[in-house]
Amino acid sequence: MLATLGTASEEEDTGQAAYRIMLKREDMAHDPEMLALLDSDTVVRWIGERRHIIAYSVSDKQIYNISTAQPDTHFASATNATYTTRGSKKTMLDVYSSFCPLIHRILDLVPEGEVCEWKLRVHKELPTWVHGSVALVGDACHPTLPHLSQGAAMAIEDGAVLAECVSRIPRNKLQDPEAVTKALKVYELLRKPHTTKLVDMASFSGRTLHLGEGKAKEERDRQFRDNGKSGSVPDKWASPDVQKMIYSNDCMKEAEQRFDELFASLA
Ligand SMILES: Cc1cc2nc3c(=O)[nH]c(=O)nc-3n(C[C@H](O)[C@H](O)[C@H](O)COP(=O)(O)OP(=O)(O)OC[C@H]3O[C@@H](n4cnc5c(N)ncnc54)[C@H](O)[C@@H]3O)c2cc1C
Structure with missing residues (x-):
């Protein structure tokens, strides 16, 4: 679609990759600290320089779901179409060697040969999401x-x-290809500003979480210690102001309220 429009998606290498891990309750039950995590009803994020781990229980606390982000140093050669690769357990343990002993024990539960690593890729904001009767989502x-x-x-x-x-789309225009394109354009107008804002915020939050020693990290840690008193914390996922912005955004109501005006505004 982009080629037809004479444009392209400019890929950005984020320099980051992720391990995704699911551990069974029965494999963690022998360790009281792990059991406490499983039963805590809490999402925990462990952060360090250029890497972090986020984890929480799912499936009625029968599974502990773990997702990580670390420097993308294991994808020197091209990966497969899903951007995943089988990682080495030793490398994974090395990447998180500076983390606490609980993390070492948790990661050590991952069976050898089942370490799965994702390359994290993004691209620059596209000029458009719509061409004719095709829309990207x-x-x-x-x-x-x-x-x-x-x-x-x-x-x-x-x-x-x-x-x-x-x-x-007005009933009398359902067979009109231009009206379909216009409706898809309205969809793009409604969604693009919000999604672009969250894409940028996710990158920003990653940069803040992954800070190394220095003044910026000291200031970040001071804000963490304030614990949201200002209405904000450096981890944007957990920040009260960001959560309010994301979860109070009623995209359907906005579509209902703004469709007619936006549809009429398109030539
Ligand atoms: C480590 C990690 C953690 C994440 N955590 C969260 C989270 O906590 N919360 C959250 O909201 N999001 C999270 N995400 C993001 C989320 O996974 C994606 O944003 C979401 O899956 C996007 O959905 P999609 O349907 O657009 O694309 P996809 O899920 O990629 O689906 C596209 C599908 O199309 C198929 N496909 C591709 N080409 C073809 C073809 N030619 N013909 C037929 N089928 C094709 C693919 O196989 C795939 O199944 C996370 C992502 C990662 C990598």
Whole structure:
């Protein structure tokens, strides 16, 4: 689609990769500290220079879900189409060797040969998401670093807003290809500013979480110690102001309220 439009998606190498791990309760049950994590009803993020781990229990606390981010140093050669590769357990343990003993024990539970690593890729904001009767949704138009936990959420919202826009094409114009394109353009106008903001915020939050020693880290840690008293914390995923902005955004209501005006404004 972009080639037809004479443009391209400019890929940005984020320099980051992620391990994704799921551990079973039965494999953690022997360790009281791990059991406490599983039962804590808490999402925990351990952060360090250029790397972090986020983890929480799922499936009625039967599974501990772990996602990491670390320097992308194991993808020197091209990966497969899904940007995943089988990682070495030793390398994974080395990458997190400076973390606390609990993390070492948790990562050590990953079976050898089952370390799966994702390359984290994004691209610059696309000039458009729509061509004729084709519209892009989700990661195809706004791949997002996982640090805000919003990529899939935004993809679902895209789908819902797209459906709302298509359902609002005036009945007498349903056979008119131009009206379909206009409705898709309205979808893009409704979604692009919000998704671009969250894509940028996810990158920003990653940079803050991954700071090394220095003044910027000292200031970040001071803000963490303040614990949201100012209405904000450096981890944007956990920040009260950001959570309010994300979860009070009623994309369907906005589509209902603004569709007619935006549709009429398009030539
Ligand atoms: C480590 C990590 C952690 C994340 N954590 C979160 C989180 O906590 N919360 C959150 O909201 N998001 C999270 N995300 C982001 C989320 O996974 C993505 O944003 C989401 O999956 C995007 O959905 P999508 O449907 O747009 O694309 P995808 O999930 O990539 O789906 C596209 C599908 O199309 C298929 N496909 C591709 N080409 C073709 C073809 N030619 N023909 C047919 N099928 C094709 C692919 O196989 C794939 O199944 C995370 C991502 C990563 C990498």
